[in-house]
Amino acid sequence: MPTVSMTVNGKAVSGDVEGRTLLVDFLREDLRLTGTHVGCDTSQCGACVVHVNGEAVKACTMFAAEADGAEVGTIEGQANADGSLNVIQQAFQDHHGLQCGFCTPGMVMSAAALLKENPKPSEAEVREYLEGNICRCTGYHNIVKAIMAASGQDVAIAAE
Missing domain, CATH: 1.10.150.120 ([2Fe-2S]-binding domain)
Structure with missing residues (x-):
């Protein structure tokens, strides 16, 4: 299995993924960032929107391997540094x-x-x-x- 490396919410992460692993599944299952939701599995609901290199993308439409080397932002990274709501x-x-x-x-x-x-x-x-x-x-x-x-x-x- 290939290893992917990316920066998620400012932290370097990596993991072994199958080629078919979706970014949303890597975030939720491997990194335990469960704030990114899976609502439809068909890219219609938008519950899985994350930022990849500053662009909003539906994480259910992107393979984790496509985010190799990318900067990824999730809902967990939206709070202020002190943990308060942005x-x-x-x-x-x-x-x-x-x-x-x-x-x-x-x-x-x-x-x-x-x-x-x-x-x-x-x-x-x-x-x-x-x-x-x-x-x-x-x-x-x-x-x-x-x-x-x-x-x-x-x-x-x-x-x-």
Whole structure:
């Protein structure tokens, strides 16, 4: 079995993987980073979104071997250095952008990627960016509101 090496949340890691091992499975099973969820196995739900070399990717669509040498960020790496919630996570809590929480890691990772490339997105831009993430509980109003708040915008501009 080939060995893959990557940096995950700032830490060098490596492991032996079969060629068919998906990145999501390597993260969850080998590294025990279980915040990245598997919701559909078909790349439609977005619960497995992670960052690979700064880009949001669905970890169920990428082999672990493809991430060899990459910088990978997971939901576990989103908290502040002191362990407190980062601005996006805090906004999800403050604006009730979660319900069961299953989709939340993927939503937060997608939100972080969006805000990196577009620090002040419009409501329409947030909704469009989240098209690859499915929430089966909340609808999307409070998720959009949380992302708008995390961007420093007045959440009153989000449609009621």
